[in-house]
Amino acid sequence: MVDGSDLPVAATQTSVRILETLIDLDGGGVTAVAEALGRSKSSVHNHLETLTGLGFVVKDDHEYRVSLRFLHIGSYARQQYPIYTAGIDEVVQLSTAANCSAGIVVLEADSVICLHHRLGPNTGTPRVGAGDQLPLHTAAGKAILAALPEARREDLLADHAFDAGTEQSYSSRAELDAELQTVTARGLAVDREEWYPDMRGIAAAVEAPDGSVRGAIYVLTDTESLSGKRFQQDLPGLVISSATQIQNTLRESEN
Known part of the structure; x- marks a missing residue:
C-alpha cells in the first residue's frame, strides 16, 4: 500500500484503502474494516455503501467483499x-x-x-x-x-x-x-x-x-x-x- 500523503483527493485514497483492506481481510464488516484502517465506522460505512452502489463491492448480510467487476477491469x-x-x-x-x-x-x-x-x-x-x-x-x-x-x-x-x-x-x-x-x-x-x-x-x-x-x-x-x-x-x-x-x-x- 502506497503512503498516499501527497495524493490530491483524500476520499479516493480512502476508498482504495478500504478495497485493499477487504482483500486483506477476505471480506469483512464495517467494524473490522474501520479498526484495520484506524478510521471512524461512519466514514467507512459511507465509503462501503458508495462502493456497493457503484458495483465495486458486494454486501452479504453485514459483511462486504470486492465484486467480480474487478475481474472485467x-x-x-x-x-x-x-x-x-x-x-x-x-x-x-x-x-x-x-x-x-x-x-x-x-x-x-x-x-x-x-x-x-x-x-x-x-x-x-x-x-x-x-x-x-x-x-x-x-x-x-x-x-x-x-x-x-x-x-x-x-x-x-x-x-x-x-x-x-x-x-x-x-x-x-x-x-x-x-x-x-x-x-x-x-x-x-x-x-x-x-x-x-x-x-x-x-x-x-x-x-x-x-x-x-x-x-x-x-x-x-x-x-x-x-x-x-x-x-x-x-x-x-x-x-x-x-x-x-x-x-x-x-x-x-x-x-
Whole structure:
C-alpha cells in the first residue's frame, strides 16, 4: 500500500484503502474494516455503501467483499500487454516441461507485475498470482532490469532498499550491478533464495524487435527441485527457448 500523503483527493485514497483492506481481510464488516484502517465506522460505512452502489463491492448480510467487476477491469488491463496473449500458452508448456511453476511479468510504471502464473507440482510459498508485484531482486525483476536502458534502470534503483529480502539478497548497489552485468552477458537471470528461503528462480527477458523490453518469463520452485545440472543447464535452456518463442510470436503478430 502506497503512503498516499501527497495524493490530491483524500476520499479516493480512502476508498482504495478500504478495497485493499477487504482483500486483506477476505471480506469483512464495517467494524473490522474501520479498526484495520484506524478510521471512524461512519466514514467507512459511507465509503462501503458508495462502493456497493457503484458495483465495486458486494454486501452479504453485514459483511462486504470486492465484486467480480474487478475481474472485467483486470482482464482489460492485462490484455493491454501483447506479451500476455503471445506468452500464455508458452507459460503452460514451460511449466509442464520444467515440472515447476512458471509465469510472465511486465514492468508497469516502476513495478514488476505478474500477468500470468501457472502453479507447478512442488509449489510452496510464495504462491504468485496475476496482479502480484514481484521485487526487483527476483529473477524476473533482474531479467528486466538488465535489459532496460541505463537511465531507466537508474530511475528504478535510485531508492531501492538493499536491506529487504533474505540473507542471500544483495547488500549493496555494487553487488547488484555486478550481477546485472552477468545477466546481460548470459541473457538469463537467476534467483538463489534472494526472495524467499528455499526458493529459486530463473528468468529471461522478452524483447521487441527494436530492443525494448516487453517483459520476462520465469520459472520458480523450491531449491531442492532446482539444483545441480537442472539449475545450471537444463532449465536455463528451457527458459531461454520460451523467451525466444514469445519474441517470435510477437514479431509475427506485429508484421
